[in-house]
Amino acid sequence: MFEIKYKVTIGDINYGGHMGNEVPLRLFHQVRIDFFNSLGSSELNLAENIGTIQIESFVKYKKESFLGDELIIKIVEVFIEKTSMKIEYEVMNQSKEIVVIGNTLLVGYDYGRKKISRIPLEFVEKIRLI
Numbered sequence: 001m002f003e004i005k006y007k008v009t010i011g012d013i014n015y016g017g018h019m020g021n022e023v024p025l026r027l028f029h030q031v032r033i034d035f036f037n038s039l040g041s042s043e044l045n046l047a048e049n050i051g052t053i054q055i056e057s058f059v060k061y062k063k064e065s066f067l068g069d070e071l072i073i074k075i076v077e078v079f080i081e082k083t084s085m086k087i088e089y090e091v092m093n094q095s096k097e098i099v100v101i102g103n104t105l106l107v108g109y110d111y112g113r114k115k116i117s118r119i120p121l122e123f124v125e126k127i128r129l130i
Contacts, residue, residue, distance in 0.1 A: 001130055002035040003074040008065055019065040024100045025057060028089045031073040032104070039126045047120035049112065052085070056105035063099045070094045078127050080119050083108050 006027060014020035036042050044051040065071065070093070077088040084107045091100040110117040 001075050001077065002031065002038065003072050004031050004034050006030070006071045006073055008067055008069040008071065010067060012065075013067050017066070019069075019099075021059075021061075024059045024061075024089075024091060024102055027071070027073045027091060027100075028057070028087075028102060028104055031075055031089065032087060035075050039123070041123055041126070044111065046108070047122035049110065050108050050117045050120050050123075051111055052106040053109045054104050054106050055084075057102065058104075059100060059102040061100055063093070063097055065091075065093060065099045069099075071099065080124050080127060083116055083118055085119055 008019055008023075012019050012023045033043065036046070041047060042051070046052065072092045074090045074092070075087055076090050079086040079088075084105060086103055086105050088103045089101065090098060093099050108117040108119040109115070
């Protein structure tokens with residue numbers, strides 16, 4: 001559906017010599033930002049001044065990743081409900097081995113009114129076209 005590349009840096013490495021537990025959430029965030037931007041949207045404004053707030057995340061570690069690894073971070077699926085969207089991710093290394101899978105649950109949010117809101121139809125239509 002959408003992917004970016006990322007090279008593991010020293011800041012991503014923990015005391016065990018591999019990628020730290022927190023890094024996949026940053027990677028998910030970056031690919032999501034780039035994906036929304038590619039659609040002419042953003043996390044603060046999907047459309048109609050409705051943004052998103054992340055309310056849940058899940059990460060499953062499948063394999064270690066090390067300094068210098070070249071990763072492919074993918075959005076593999078987006079499921080949209082009335083006020084929420086679940087985005088599924090996959091991270092692979094340069095050998096095409098899955099390193100991490102996971103998902104995030106976002107809700108539509110009207111930052112001006114400080115209220116949960118519907119995911120805008122304009123955004124839903126953009127996703128359907130992919």
